[in-house]
Amino acid sequence: xxxxxxxxxxxxxxxxxxxxxxxxxxxxxxxxxxxxxxxxxxxxxxxxxxxxxxxxxxxxxxxxxxxxxxxxxxxxxxxxxxxxxxxxxxxxxxxxxxxxxxxxxxxxxxxxxxxxxxxxxxxxxxxxxxxxxxxxxxxxxxxxxxxxxxxxxxxxxxxxxxxxxxxxxxxxxxxxxxxxxxxxxxxxxxxxxxxxxxx
Amino acid sequence: xxxxxxxxxxxxxxxxxxxxxxxxxxxxxxxxxxxxxxxxxxxxxxxxxxxxxxxxxxxxxxxxxxxxxxxxxxxxxxxxxxxxxxxxxxxxxxxxxxxxxxxxxxxxxxxxxxxxxxxxxxxxxxxxxxxxxxxxxxxxxxxxxxxxxxxxxxxxxxxxxxxxxxxxxxxxxxxxxxxxxxxxxxxxxxxxxxxxxxxxxxxxxxx
Amino acid sequence: xxxxxxxxxxxxxxxxxxxxxxxxxxxxxxxxxxxxxxxxxxxxxxxxxxxxxxxxxxxxxxxxxxxxxxxxxxxxxxxxxxxxxxxxxxxxxxxxxxxxxxxxxxxxxxxxxxxxxxxxxxxxxxxxxxxxxxxxxxxxxxxxxxxxxxxxxxxxxxxxxxxxxxxxxxxxxxxxxxxxxxxxxxxxxxxxxxxxxxxxxxxxxxxxxxxxxxxxxxxxxxxxxxxxxxxxxxxxxxxxxxxxxxxxxxxxxxxxxxxxxxxxxxxxxxxxxxxxxx
Numbered sequence: 001x002x003x004x005x006x007x008x009x010x011x012x013x014x015x016x017x018x019x020x021x022x023x024x025x026x027x028x029x030x031x032x033x034x035x036x037x038x039x040x041x042x043x044x045x046x047x048x049x050x051x052x053x054x055x056x057x058x059x060x061x062x063x064x065x066x067x068x069x070x071x072x073x074x075x076x077x078x079x080x081x082x083x084x085x086x087x088x089x090x091x092x093x094x095x096x097x098x099x100x101x102x103x104x105x106x107x108x109x110x111x112x113x114x115x116x117x118x119x120x121x122x123x124x125x126x127x128x129x130x131x132x133x134x135x136x137x138x139x140x141x142x143x144x145x146x147x148x149x150x151x152x153x154x155x156x157x158x159x160x161x162x163x164x165x166x167x168x169x170x171x172x173x174x175x176x177x178x179x180x181x182x183x184x185x186x187x188x189x190x191x192x193x194x195x196x197x198x199x
Numbered sequence: 200x201x202x203x204x205x206x207x208x209x210x211x212x213x214x215x216x217x218x219x220x221x222x223x224x225x226x227x228x229x230x231x232x233x234x235x236x237x238x239x240x241x242x243x244x245x246x247x248x249x250x251x252x253x254x255x256x257x258x259x260x261x262x263x264x265x266x267x268x269x270x271x272x273x274x275x276x277x278x279x280x281x282x283x284x285x286x287x288x289x290x291x292x293x294x295x296x297x298x299x300x301x302x303x304x305x306x307x308x309x310x311x312x313x314x315x316x317x318x319x320x321x322x323x324x325x326x327x328x329x330x331x332x333x334x335x336x337x338x339x340x341x342x343x344x345x346x347x348x349x350x351x352x353x354x355x356x357x358x359x360x361x362x363x364x365x366x367x368x369x370x371x372x373x374x375x376x377x378x379x380x381x382x383x384x385x386x387x388x389x390x391x392x393x394x395x396x397x398x399x400x401x402x403x404x405x406x
Numbered sequence: 407x408x409x410x411x412x413x414x415x416x417x418x419x420x421x422x423x424x425x426x427x428x429x430x431x432x433x434x435x436x437x438x439x440x441x442x443x444x445x446x447x448x449x450x451x452x453x454x455x456x457x458x459x460x461x462x463x464x465x466x467x468x469x470x471x472x473x474x475x476x477x478x479x480x481x482x483x484x485x486x487x488x489x490x491x492x493x494x495x496x497x498x499x500x501x502x503x504x505x506x507x508x509x510x511x512x513x514x515x516x517x518x519x520x521x522x523x524x525x526x527x528x529x530x531x532x533x534x535x536x537x538x539x540x541x542x543x544x545x546x547x548x549x550x551x552x553x554x555x556x557x558x559x560x561x562x563x564x565x566x567x568x569x570x571x572x573x574x575x576x577x578x579x580x581x582x583x584x585x586x587x588x589x590x591x592x593x594x595x596x597x598x599x600x601x602x603x604x605x606x607x608x609x610x611x612x613x614x615x616x617x618x619x620x621x622x623x624x625x626x627x628x629x630x631x632x633x634x635x636x637x638x639x640x641x642x643x644x645x646x647x648x649x650x651x652x653x654x655x656x657x658x659x660x661x662x663x664x665x666x667x668x669x670x671x672x673x674x675x676x677x678x679x680x681x682x683x684x
Contacts, residue, residue: 005302012303016310020317020421030307032271036278037304039254041296041503043279044286046247048559049532054244057554057561070238074245081252087201090402092242094205097401098212099239101390103538103597105213106220110600111592111626112383115376118624127365131373131623138377160377165333167374169340170366171616174632175319176341177348178475178612180660181634182313183428184653185474189306191432198432229546236539237550243535292510292558300507305470308504312471316660317421324420324667325413328675342665348612348635350438351658360441372619379620 006194013186134163206396213394255279340366412674420667427663431655440654445622446639448629449607452580453486460579461493461571465608466509467500467583467590472611476584477512478637478650479609483582484516484528486644494528495548495571495578496557499537499589506532506557525565532557537589541597546573575602583608591618595626609636 015030059067073095079088123129141160148157191197218224219232258272266272282299289296329335346352347363392398453462464483468476487494494513498505510530517528524530531552534540544551548571554562562568571577581604585591591608599606609631610618621627631640634657637650 001298005298008302009306012306013310016307017314019311019314021418028268028271029274031311032275033278034304034307034311035254036275037282037300038308038503039251040279040282041286041300041304043248043251044283044296045291045502045506045533046244046535048287048291049555049557050240050244050535050553051247053553053555053559054241067238067241070241071245073238074242077246077249078252080249081256086403087205090201090205091208092246093401094208095212095242096239097393098209099216099235100538101209101393102213102216102220103542104390105387105394106217107596107601108383108386111595112380114624114626115379115383115620118620119376119380127369131369134370134373135377135380138374139381142377142381161333162336163370163374163377165336166340166366166370167378167616169337170344170371172337173341173344173348174367174612174615176323176345176664177635177657177661178472178615178633179313179316179319180428180657180664181316181475181612181653182309182471183316183425183660184634184656185649186310186313187425187429187432187656188649188652191429233543233546233550236542239539240534240536240543240553243539247535290558292507297507300503301511305473305504305507308470309473312469313474317424320424320664320667321417321420323664324415324671327668327671329672338668342668345661345665348632349658349661350440350654351662353441354438354658360443364443364445367616367619368623371616372623375617376620376623 003194006189010190010194013190017186134160137163202399202402205402206399210394210396213390251279340371410674410678412670413678415670424660424663427659428656431659435655436658438655438658440635440638440642440651442639442642443632443636445629446631446636446643448622449609449631450486450629450640450643452605452607452628453483453490453492453582456490456492456579458490459492460490461495461577462487462580462582463495463497463574463578464509464513465497465499465581465583465594466505466512467498468505468508468586468611469501470504470508472586472613473504473508474649475611475633475637476586476609477508478634478648479584479631479640480509480512481516481648482637482640482644482646482650484513485520485646488516488520488522488527491527493567493570495567496528496530496532498533499540499593500586502533502535506530510557526567529562529565529567529571530557537593538597541593544574545598545602546575548573548577574598574604578604580604581606581608584610586611586614591621591627591630595621600626609633609640 012030015026018024019027054067058064073092076092077089079085119132119135121128121132123132137156137160141157141164146153148154192199215235216232219228219235222228224231255276258275260266261269261272262276285299286293286296327338329338344363344366346355347359347366352359352363389398456462462483464480466476466480484494496509496513498509513528513530514524517524522528534552540551549562549568552562556562556565581594581599583591583594583606585608591606591610595606598604605628606626607628607630610633612633612635615630615632618627618630622630631637634650634653638654641648641650
């Protein structure tokens, strides 16, 4: 059974990778199969693990009938499919957006402030000085309300831009590594698990 | 009413959540915010079909109007129904459900994502040109990191990985922090605009 | 020589070359040593310093795309944690279908090998809609946040481990989060780690690793593993050769190939520019 699974896996990988040659029916088939299966499993998972326990144990079992109010609010989202009543769905969205914004403003400063405090470190080593200077330069680069057309203001902004290039370069280097490791993962399934050609 | 009600709800919900965080209302407050969190979970649970309905409408439309490549929409719809039924009957971690999901959906998903590995190579070849100083810094930093993060870097230039670590920990980290600090202020401003009703694009009426 | 040709090699040839270059070291592994970074060392040490029998909350917040980078971290963590008789509670918030399945599979494999039992030594709660709300509830009431069931819908009351783990605030000693985006480490930091002052560690896909460094520096993350390389380093520290280490030679060849492509592209660009000027 395990070997059969590995063979199926390898065929699926090759179907997806056939896109590298050119767009073809095998790839399109695999793509549509994936989205269909993902949505199908998503529905089943939500019913089985969230909706069923909530209704059977929570609302009916424990008699928490007050939960019918959010249930109705959640169902309002489906009004977007009824012409002329789309605005009703925005009530549900409003609750989500308000909750998200409130949470963000309430909880995020606790993660944001340490970033500021940690920037004002002791300037007792080359690394610390460089760190502080780069943070200031990058912030300076992003301040667009002050004219920086010439002189030291412009040069500071330019240095900030160079510092950003170092950061983006290292991000590109890391991303290259990440994506290559994804290819390795697929090759291991084909060559090791299915064909047993490597250890 | 159609425009104002959602904006009022946003403000009321946000103020309630923030008040519960910043003001100590004792056990009653803790119970109230916990109940609110559960309510939010419930709204999501009952709205979960939104994406699926959109998906089915799109593909059903393709099939019924016989649009180009409609046959693939049939594949998607059949896959949806079968996977859903198998998972419901066999259980989320049932043998058949897991087999189908792990060996087909998961594999196609990760293989498609892995295509990016090939594209990153072609991007390096076609687009990463040394046109000016900025591009030079970007390229130098990227090459150094690529060498430092694979074991071969240390094999060619001993101590390379330590240099890579330094770039990540000092210049990169400082640059990213600068971006984070700036983006944070932007995000706070955007949230406040939403709460005050100044940002209304989500209501369909523009800002 | 027509330098323009160097700029217009058929991409399919490039794809074939990269594939070949990465396959060769898989057949003939060199076993290049992997130097352990300070960040990986910190992750290992934070877990090692936990008292035996502690509870670790593991959130495998990944989609299937980046999973090959992050799965080895979960396996290595399970090995280290079970060796110390730590208990594991799994969740997954990034993707409702991928994360819960993978966290189950990878911990289960190690658990069976080390004689640990599901529901007693570890449990998988899985995915719940709206990570923010769920995390906020989990802080004080794990049962309520999970809706009273595990990832397959079985009641939590049937699992002895859940008698010990009632809330993250009182019963969890460490958060280990693997992350590829949002929800991920930032969400855990915002709603759980910072408010409770709980240590937060884990690993990130290398696609976002450069963006977590400033959190490590400020101490908000206790070290962090970076992609497959980080997993390989962590495997070394835990003391076994897993998926991470197995891929390191291929990774090296891949990087060299990309750098060669980069050089080739630039030579072609410069020479054709020069020719144009002439």
